[in-house]
Amino acid sequence: xxxxxxxxxxxxxxxxxxxxxxxxxxxxxxxxxxxxxxxxxxxxxxxxxxxxxxxxxxxxxxxxxxxxxxxxxxxxxxxxxxxxxxxxxxxxxxxxxxxxxxxxxxxxxxxxxxxxxxxxxxxxxxxxxxxxxxxxxxxxxxxxxxxxxxxxxxxxxxxxxxxxxxxxxxxxxxxxxxxxxxxxxxxxxxxxxxxxxxxxxxxxxxxxxxxxxxxxxxxxxxxxxxxxxxxxxxxxxxxxxxxxxxxxxxxxxxxxxxxxxxxxxxxxxxxxxxxxxxxxxxxxxxxxxxxxxxxxxxxxxxxxxxx
Amino acid sequence: xxxxxxxxxxxxxxxxxxxxxxxxxxxxxxxxxxxxxxxxxxxxxxxxxxxxxxxxxxxxxxxxxxxxxxxxxxxxxxxxxxxxxxxxxxxxxxxxxxxxxxxxxxxxxxxxxxxxxxxxxxxxxxxxxxxxxxxxxxxxxxxxxxxxxxxxxxxxxxxxxxxxxxxxxxxxxxxxxxxxxxxxxxxxxxxxxxxxxxxxxxxxxxxxxxxxxxxxxxxxxxxxxxxxxxxxxxxxxxxxxxxxxxxxxxxxxxxxxxxxxxxx
Ligand SMILES: Nc1ncnc2c1ncn2[C@@H]1O[C@H](COP(=O)(O)OP(=O)(O)OP(=O)(O)O)[C@@H](O)[C@H]1O
Ligand SMILES: [Mg+2]
Numbered sequence: 001x002x003x004x005x006x007x008x009x010x011x012x013x014x015x016x017x018x019x020x021x022x023x024x025x026x027x028x029x030x031x032x033x034x035x036x037x038x039x040x041x042x043x044x045x046x047x048x049x050x051x052x053x054x055x056x057x058x059x060x061x062x063x064x065x066x067x068x069x070x071x072x073x074x075x076x077x078x079x080x081x082x083x084x085x086x087x088x089x090x091x092x093x094x095x096x097x098x099x100x101x102x103x104x105x106x107x108x109x110x111x112x113x114x115x116x117x118x119x120x121x122x123x124x125x126x127x128x129x130x131x132x133x134x135x136x137x138x139x140x141x142x143x144x145x146x147x148x149x150x151x152x153x154x155x156x157x158x159x160x161x162x163x164x165x166x167x168x169x170x171x172x173x174x175x176x177x178x179x180x181x182x183x184x185x186x187x188x189x190x191x192x193x194x195x196x197x198x199x200x201x202x203x204x205x206x207x208x209x210x211x212x213x214x215x216x217x218x219x220x221x222x223x224x225x226x227x228x229x230x231x232x233x234x235x236x237x238x239x240x241x242x243x244x245x246x247x248x249x250x251x252x253x254x255x256x257x258x259x260x261x262x263x264x265x266x267x268x269x270x271x272x273x274x275x276x277x278x279x280x281x282x283x284x285x286x287x288x289x290x291x292x293x294x295x296x297x298x299x300x301x302x303x304x305x306x307x
Numbered sequence: 308x309x310x311x312x313x314x315x316x317x318x319x320x321x322x323x324x325x326x327x328x329x330x331x332x333x334x335x336x337x338x339x340x341x342x343x344x345x346x347x348x349x350x351x352x353x354x355x356x357x358x359x360x361x362x363x364x365x366x367x368x369x370x371x372x373x374x375x376x377x378x379x380x381x382x383x384x385x386x387x388x389x390x391x392x393x394x395x396x397x398x399x400x401x402x403x404x405x406x407x408x409x410x411x412x413x414x415x416x417x418x419x420x421x422x423x424x425x426x427x428x429x430x431x432x433x434x435x436x437x438x439x440x441x442x443x444x445x446x447x448x449x450x451x452x453x454x455x456x457x458x459x460x461x462x463x464x465x466x467x468x469x470x471x472x473x474x475x476x477x478x479x480x481x482x483x484x485x486x487x488x489x490x491x492x493x494x495x496x497x498x499x500x501x502x503x504x505x506x507x508x509x510x511x512x513x514x515x516x517x518x519x520x521x522x523x524x525x526x527x528x529x530x531x532x533x534x535x536x537x538x539x540x541x542x543x544x545x546x547x548x549x550x551x552x553x554x555x556x557x558x559x560x561x562x563x564x565x566x567x568x569x570x571x
Pocket of ligand 2: 352353354
């Protein structure tokens with residue numbers, strides 16, 4: 001793997017890590033399988049592309065975040081007020097977002113941003129110009145991690161985390177879980193949309209299909225992070241998610257270099273997540289199998305002694 | 308303090324599974340009163356507590372707490388005035404969060420949670436003191452996750468969560484039924500201690516007939532969604548477990564049947 005590819009993967013990894021943090025909030029903190037992600041990622045990219053075209057690349061990021069918050073709120077309301085299962089609520093909003101995203105993109109399936117000013121031009125004219133694509137994502141992801149860490153330790157953050165553990169307890173302690181779920185899913189999808197917005201500017205286009213499978217990529221990143229870097233403390237978990245997202249990009253880049261077709265990446269992601277999710281069952285089976293073998297060995301030993 | 312006026316709760320109305328779990332029940336509790344509740348399987352004890360706590364909406368009747376009509380108040384709002392401990396030790400705490408974080412959530416019960424830090428230094432000290440009073444050594448494990456605690460420790464902690472901001476009413480639904488005898492006794496002692504200390508108005512459902520008579524100042528017996536016996540004062544002090552069971556058979560025409568029932 002040459003240096004350019006390596007750097008590229010790290011940069012992409014940091015931008016996708018924003019999305020993975022969003023997935024971490026919905027899947028892990030709220031314990032809710034939120035499939036809005038595939039739609040809100042494109043929503044962020046679409047908003048970003050349109051606003052870049054009209055010359056507002058920075059404001060595009062903030063607007064994309066807010067748009068994602070609204071998408072997440074819709075999913076939350078479908079679930080909490082209309083009692084639709086989270087999985088289904090997310091799919092419904094994702095489906096609806098396809099049309100919304102096309103509207104945002106003025107009916108075009110693709111918006112190129114070649115030669116448009118983006119946030120990556122912020123350092124133009126300074127000594128750091130050539131490293132902008134590394135420095136800007138790094139700065140953003142670090143700031144976001146710190147904000148998120150602080151947020152999840154606020155009074156509101158604590159009850160959002162508790163909601164994922166035990167809704168009953170949160171209500172018994174005087175907090176409306178409809179509200180905590182709303183805030184949680186809003187922030188989660190806001191982050192996802194922000195990630196989409198950055199990706200659009202990074203790769204200089206937005207495409208209506210760019211969100212397909214995003215939730216699985218996010219989940220894969222979260223799981224890789226958990227397995228390799230641990231879940232001890234909250235900060236550790238956030239760092240693990242970010243490193244997981246970066247590692248995922250590196251693995252994909254390596255696979256690509258080794259000649260794997262990009263068409264197969266989604267299948268590989270699906271396999272990784274399936275494997276990771278089945279880990280507890282596999283572990284249990286393995287324990288049972290080991291025990292049986294031990295018993296069997298003991299049994300044989302005794303038979304031999306007796307004989 | 309608590310006034311329940313002829314409430315009724317029917318599950319799955321209109322279907323073949325229709326079940327009148329609470330049947331025109333009225334009950335009034337004075338401030339500081341500690342009532343124990345007994346009754347057979349499916350008598351409606353948990354349903355009654357859930358109606359008071361707002362987990363279930365009643366079909367008719369009114370509920371007042373401290374003079375305020377709370378009949379249509381959502382569960383989470385009532386919780387500002389009502390503390391609860393459940394039978395299942397898993398239901399009372401957030402297992403993946405630390406003891407300190409659990410206490411902090413309970414401590415901010417009466418206010419709207421915003422973006423202020425969830426745990427402050429001054430609170431930590433208070434939490435440690437309160438935990439030390441439980442006598443379980445939890446004050447030294449304040450940074451550990453609740454998932455690591457035993458059932459008894461969790462119920463003790465849940466009791467603390469329910470009372471750290473003094474509630475106007477404490478609801479305990481067989482909160483020691485899932486514990487082994489030693490832990491059960493310990494949690495019961497703690498319960499008594501906390502209730503005495505804060506003079507809490509309490510309703511405690513129990514499967515232990517002896518506890519029912521021994522704890523509190525009043526005992527009610529439920530059957531098919533109604534109160535069939537309300538014991539206080541001398542009548543209660545002279546009551547024994549045997550007489551209570553006999554009473555039940557006479558009033559209900561059935562044998563008291565509860566799979567968790569403890570007679571001693
Ligand atoms: N959610 C529900 N849906 C339908 N029926 C219910 C529901 N909850 C309780 N019931 C029924 O209402 C009746 C009263 O149940 P409840 O749980 O209040 O009894 P209980 O006195 O607490 O009994 P136990 O000693 O077994 O805890 C029972 O017949 C029960 O089957
Ligand atoms: Mg019950």
